[in-house]
Amino acid sequence: MRGKTFTAVFVFSAALLSLYSSGVRETGGHNRSDRLPQNGLPAVFARSGNLAEKGEWEQAARELSAGYSVNFDSFLQKAESGLAAQTRTAIQSVQDAVRGLDNAGIRLHRAADAAEKILERISLPSGSLPPENEQNAVFPAVFREIGQLAWRRKKVEEAGRFFAAAQNRNGGKDLPDAVTDFLQSAYLLTTGGPEQKNSGGILGLIDGCAAEILYPAEETGYRFLVGLWAKTIKQTEAGQIPAHTDFPLEKIVIATDYLSGLNTLTALFAGSPEKIQRNAENNVRFLSAAASASAVQTLIEQNGIRTALTEESRNYEREVAQNGYTHFAANSGKFRNIISALDGVQTEAEDFPANFPYQAGDSVYADCVLRGFRNLAVAAEEDLMGIYQTAASIHAISARTLYSNLNNQFLYAKNLLDGISFYYVETGTEQDNGGNGEPPSLLRKYPDESLSQLHRLAERAGEGIQTLRQRIQTVSSAPQAVFESAEYRAAAGELQTFAASIEALRQQIFRASAEADQRIEQAEEAAKLADAFYQTAEGHFHAGRTASAREHLIRAQEAALQSLALRESEEFRKETDARFTSLGGEIVRLENTAVIQEVRKEITSGKNCYRENGFSRAKNHFLTAEDLWNTTNAGVNPEIENWLEITNSALRLHTGRILSASDPLFREAGQMLNTAHLLYRQGLRQIESGNRAEGIHLLAEAEESLRQVQLLYPHNGNAARLSLRIRQTENPQAFAAFLLRRLAEIQSSYKNNAQAAYTELLDLGSVCPENKMLRRQIAEVESYLGVNPMARGTEAARRSDGLAQEARRIYTPSQPGTADEAVRLLNEALILNPENARAAALKDSILSSTGGSRTVILNSENEEKYQQALYELQSGNIIYASAIIRHLMQSPDAANAAKVQELQKRIDALL
Incomplete structure (x- = not known):
C-alpha cells in the first residue's frame, strides 16, 4: 500500500519540479523602480484584486491580462519585429494559461474533497482501509489536477521571465521608452509588484487559486493525521508503550504518503517567503510523521520482543515450578539467554534518539516516538531487574526442589531399609483399641533395593551440589543494583542454605548405605544358620527322632525369619517355606501312626470306666485321647467328642447326688x-x-x-x-x-x-x-x-455295621480324597455302636495311612502374623489381636496349627 501510493506521488511531483528546472524565477527589470506605468494599470490591479478577494481567480486573471493592451500599440511601433513577435507569443501563452482556471480549480477541489473523505473515514477508530483501487484512483487524481494547475503557472512564469529578460537586452540600452515601459508593465501584470494590491500578478492569482484549495486540504489532512496518532501520543505521555493493535500504521502510512506528496506539490505554488516557510514546516510535520510511524513500528516490535522475553521468563518460571529441578538443570542457560536478549532491547532503546533524524520539539510525532523509546528503555530495565529477581528465585526454588526430591527419595530408600508396613486386616477405631490407632501390619525390609537407590541418590546429590555452586556464583555476580532488593538477597541466601542442606543429606546417604551393607551381611548369616538347622532337623527325622527334628526345624524357621526380618526376599521366603512345611508334614505323618494307637487305647479305657459308672475316670481317659489326637491332627475327633459329651452328661446327672469329701459340710x-x-x-x-x-x-x-x-x-x-x-x-x-x-x-x-x-x-x-x-x-x-x-439295641448295631461296610467300599488308598468321607462314615458307625470293633480298626488304619493334618511349622508370613497377634495381645490390643487371628484362621495352614488355635481361644476368652 505505502509503496504504490508513495511512488505515484514521487513520480508526479518529480515531473512537475523538472518543469521548472530550466530556469530560476527572476525579478528582472533594472528600471522597474524608476518609474511605473500610469496608463490605467493601478485600476486594473485594483479591479483584479477585488475579484481575487471574492475567489474569482480566472476573472481576476483575465482583468490583468487585459492590461497587456495598454500601450501595446506604441510598443509594436517601436519594438523590433522579432521582439514584437516574441512578446505576442508570451502574451498569448499567459492568456491560454488563464483560460479555464476556474474549472481547473473546481476539478482540484473535487479531487481534494474525495481524498479528504478517505482520510476522514480512516481516521475513525472503526474506519476501514480503502480498497487499493480506490486509493489508486483518488490520490493520483489530486496530484494530476495539481499538475494541471502547475502547468498553467509554469506558462505564466515563463512569460514573466521573458518580459524580465527582454528589458535587459543589450544591458537595457538603446531600447525606446515605449518598449521599456510596455515590457515593464507586462512584467508587473504577469508576476506582480510591491506597489500593487495583488503583488503577485497573474502568477500570484494562480498561486492563490491553488492555496485556496491545497492549504485547507493540508490542514484538514493534518487534523486527521493527528487524530490517528492521538491514542499513541496519550499512551507514551502516560509512560506506556503502544501495542500493535493500538497503532493504525497502515492508515497513518496512507495519510502521510498523501500529505507528503500534497505538500511537495503545494511547494510549486509557494511564491512568497511566508508560503515557502509554511511549506517547509509542513514538510517537517509530514515527513516526521512518516519517519515516526516507521519508528513506532520498530518500537512496537522491540516492545514485543521485550514482552515475549518477559513472558518466556514467566512461563519458564511456571515450568520450573511444575517440573522441578530436572527441567531447570536441563535448561540452566535459559535465564542467561533471556537476560542477554532483553539487555539488547534496552540498549537499542537507549541508543535510538541518537540515530533518529528528528529531535524533541520537531513534531508531536517525533516527541511521541522519543517518549516511547524512553518508556521502552525504562520498562526493559525494570524487566531486567525483575528477571534477575526471578532467576534468583528460580535458583532458590530449584535448590529447594532438588533438596525436597532428594530428601523424599532418601526417606523412601530409608523406609525400604527400615521396613515398609503392609496392612492386612480391617480393624476398628482407635477407641476399640484403647486409643492406639496404628493398625497391625507386617514390616518388609529391602536393604538391597535401598542400597541401589542410595548409590544413585549419592550421585545425584553430588551433581546437584556442583550445579548449585554454579548457580550461587551466577547469583553473586548480578549487578549491584539487584542486591538492593531484600527479596533477591533472601533468594541468594536460600540458595546457599539448601546447597548446605543437600551436602548434609549426602552424608546421611553415605551412612545409610553403610547400614544397608551391614543388614545384607547379617541377613546372609542368618540364612546360613537357618539352612544348618534345617539340615540337622532333616537328619533327626531320617533317624526317627521326631522330637529333635521338630525342635531343630523350629529353630531353622526362627533363623529364617530373622533373615527375612533383616532382608525381605521373595525367593528365599518361598524356598524356606516349601522346605520347612514339607519336612513338618513328614514329621507329623511319622508321629501320627503311634498317636492313633495311643488314642484307641485311651478310648477303650474310658469306655470300660464308663461301664463301671466311673464317669470322672472315664472323662480323664477321653481327655487324654483328645490331647493325643491334637498332637498330629487339627480337626476334632467325633468319636472322642461323642464320648466326652456322654460322660459329661452322666457327670451332670450325678452332680450333687453324691457327697464329696471336698464339700465344706x-x-x-x-x-x-x-x-x-x-x-x-x-x-x-x-x-x-x-x-x-x-x-x-x-x-x-x-x-x-x-x-x-x-x-x-x-x-x-x-x-x-x-x-x-x-x-x-x-x-x-x-x-x-x-x-x-x-x-x-x-x-x-x-x-x-x-x-x-x-x-x-x-x-x-x-x-x-x-x-x-x-x-x-x-x-x-x-x-x-x-x-x-x-x-442302643440291635437296630443301632445293624446301622453301624452298614456304615462301616460303606466306608470300606468307598475308601481307596490311591485316592486321598476318599479318606475323609470314609472316616466320617466310620465315626457315625462308632457313635451308633461304640463296640463296633471293625469300624474302629478300619478308622485307625485309614488315619494312620493318611497321616496327621496338624501343622508343625507355619509358613513364614503366617508365623509373622502369629507373632504380631501375640504381641498385640500382650500389649493389651485385644481388638487388633482378634482381627489378626481372624485373618490368620482363613489360611488352612494356620488354622491347623495348635498354637494358633490356642491363641484364638485366649483372645476369644478376653472379648
Missing part, C-alpha cells in the same frame, strides 16, 4: 445321713417285731434327719433313695399306688425335664429293681438322653 451331712440310716434300720426291726408304733416313730425321726440333709443338698441321691424306702416301709400299698401314678406322670412329661426325670427314675429303680415297667421307663429315658450308648 461333708462331715455334718454325713453324720445326719448315718443317723437317718440307723434310725431307719431300727424302725424296720421294730415293725418286723410287731412294735409298729415305735417303728413308725423311729422312721419319722429318720425322715426328719433326711430333711435336714436335703436342706443342704436337695439332689442328694442317698437321701432321696432312703426317703423312698421309708415311705415304702410305712405304707407299701400307698407307695405302690404312688409308683404307678408317678411313672405315668413321668412317661407323659419326661421330655420337658429329662435329666430330673432320669434321676427320679434311678432313685425309684433302686427301691423297686424288679419292676419291669420301671426298667422300661429308665431305658427309654436313657435312650433319649444318650447316656448309655452300649445299650
Whole structure:
C-alpha cells in the first residue's frame, strides 16, 4: 500500500519540479523602480484584486491580462519585429494559461474533497482501509489536477521571465521608452509588484487559486493525521508503550504518503517567503510523521520482543515450578539467554534518539516516538531487574526442589531399609483399641533395593551440589543494583542454605548405605544358620527322632525369619517355606501312626470306666485321647467328642447326688445321713417285731434327719433313695399306688425335664429293681438322653455295621480324597455302636495311612502374623489381636496349627 501510493506521488511531483528546472524565477527589470506605468494599470490591479478577494481567480486573471493592451500599440511601433513577435507569443501563452482556471480549480477541489473523505473515514477508530483501487484512483487524481494547475503557472512564469529578460537586452540600452515601459508593465501584470494590491500578478492569482484549495486540504489532512496518532501520543505521555493493535500504521502510512506528496506539490505554488516557510514546516510535520510511524513500528516490535522475553521468563518460571529441578538443570542457560536478549532491547532503546533524524520539539510525532523509546528503555530495565529477581528465585526454588526430591527419595530408600508396613486386616477405631490407632501390619525390609537407590541418590546429590555452586556464583555476580532488593538477597541466601542442606543429606546417604551393607551381611548369616538347622532337623527325622527334628526345624524357621526380618526376599521366603512345611508334614505323618494307637487305647479305657459308672475316670481317659489326637491332627475327633459329651452328661446327672469329701459340710451331712440310716434300720426291726408304733416313730425321726440333709443338698441321691424306702416301709400299698401314678406322670412329661426325670427314675429303680415297667421307663429315658450308648439295641448295631461296610467300599488308598468321607462314615458307625470293633480298626488304619493334618511349622508370613497377634495381645490390643487371628484362621495352614488355635481361644476368652 505505502509503496504504490508513495511512488505515484514521487513520480508526479518529480515531473512537475523538472518543469521548472530550466530556469530560476527572476525579478528582472533594472528600471522597474524608476518609474511605473500610469496608463490605467493601478485600476486594473485594483479591479483584479477585488475579484481575487471574492475567489474569482480566472476573472481576476483575465482583468490583468487585459492590461497587456495598454500601450501595446506604441510598443509594436517601436519594438523590433522579432521582439514584437516574441512578446505576442508570451502574451498569448499567459492568456491560454488563464483560460479555464476556474474549472481547473473546481476539478482540484473535487479531487481534494474525495481524498479528504478517505482520510476522514480512516481516521475513525472503526474506519476501514480503502480498497487499493480506490486509493489508486483518488490520490493520483489530486496530484494530476495539481499538475494541471502547475502547468498553467509554469506558462505564466515563463512569460514573466521573458518580459524580465527582454528589458535587459543589450544591458537595457538603446531600447525606446515605449518598449521599456510596455515590457515593464507586462512584467508587473504577469508576476506582480510591491506597489500593487495583488503583488503577485497573474502568477500570484494562480498561486492563490491553488492555496485556496491545497492549504485547507493540508490542514484538514493534518487534523486527521493527528487524530490517528492521538491514542499513541496519550499512551507514551502516560509512560506506556503502544501495542500493535493500538497503532493504525497502515492508515497513518496512507495519510502521510498523501500529505507528503500534497505538500511537495503545494511547494510549486509557494511564491512568497511566508508560503515557502509554511511549506517547509509542513514538510517537517509530514515527513516526521512518516519517519515516526516507521519508528513506532520498530518500537512496537522491540516492545514485543521485550514482552515475549518477559513472558518466556514467566512461563519458564511456571515450568520450573511444575517440573522441578530436572527441567531447570536441563535448561540452566535459559535465564542467561533471556537476560542477554532483553539487555539488547534496552540498549537499542537507549541508543535510538541518537540515530533518529528528528529531535524533541520537531513534531508531536517525533516527541511521541522519543517518549516511547524512553518508556521502552525504562520498562526493559525494570524487566531486567525483575528477571534477575526471578532467576534468583528460580535458583532458590530449584535448590529447594532438588533438596525436597532428594530428601523424599532418601526417606523412601530409608523406609525400604527400615521396613515398609503392609496392612492386612480391617480393624476398628482407635477407641476399640484403647486409643492406639496404628493398625497391625507386617514390616518388609529391602536393604538391597535401598542400597541401589542410595548409590544413585549419592550421585545425584553430588551433581546437584556442583550445579548449585554454579548457580550461587551466577547469583553473586548480578549487578549491584539487584542486591538492593531484600527479596533477591533472601533468594541468594536460600540458595546457599539448601546447597548446605543437600551436602548434609549426602552424608546421611553415605551412612545409610553403610547400614544397608551391614543388614545384607547379617541377613546372609542368618540364612546360613537357618539352612544348618534345617539340615540337622532333616537328619533327626531320617533317624526317627521326631522330637529333635521338630525342635531343630523350629529353630531353622526362627533363623529364617530373622533373615527375612533383616532382608525381605521373595525367593528365599518361598524356598524356606516349601522346605520347612514339607519336612513338618513328614514329621507329623511319622508321629501320627503311634498317636492313633495311643488314642484307641485311651478310648477303650474310658469306655470300660464308663461301664463301671466311673464317669470322672472315664472323662480323664477321653481327655487324654483328645490331647493325643491334637498332637498330629487339627480337626476334632467325633468319636472322642461323642464320648466326652456322654460322660459329661452322666457327670451332670450325678452332680450333687453324691457327697464329696471336698464339700465344706461333708462331715455334718454325713453324720445326719448315718443317723437317718440307723434310725431307719431300727424302725424296720421294730415293725418286723410287731412294735409298729415305735417303728413308725423311729422312721419319722429318720425322715426328719433326711430333711435336714436335703436342706443342704436337695439332689442328694442317698437321701432321696432312703426317703423312698421309708415311705415304702410305712405304707407299701400307698407307695405302690404312688409308683404307678408317678411313672405315668413321668412317661407323659419326661421330655420337658429329662435329666430330673432320669434321676427320679434311678432313685425309684433302686427301691423297686424288679419292676419291669420301671426298667422300661429308665431305658427309654436313657435312650433319649444318650447316656448309655452300649445299650442302643440291635437296630443301632445293624446301622453301624452298614456304615462301616460303606466306608470300606468307598475308601481307596490311591485316592486321598476318599479318606475323609470314609472316616466320617466310620465315626457315625462308632457313635451308633461304640463296640463296633471293625469300624474302629478300619478308622485307625485309614488315619494312620493318611497321616496327621496338624501343622508343625507355619509358613513364614503366617508365623509373622502369629507373632504380631501375640504381641498385640500382650500389649493389651485385644481388638487388633482378634482381627489378626481372624485373618490368620482363613489360611488352612494356620488354622491347623495348635498354637494358633490356642491363641484364638485366649483372645476369644478376653472379648
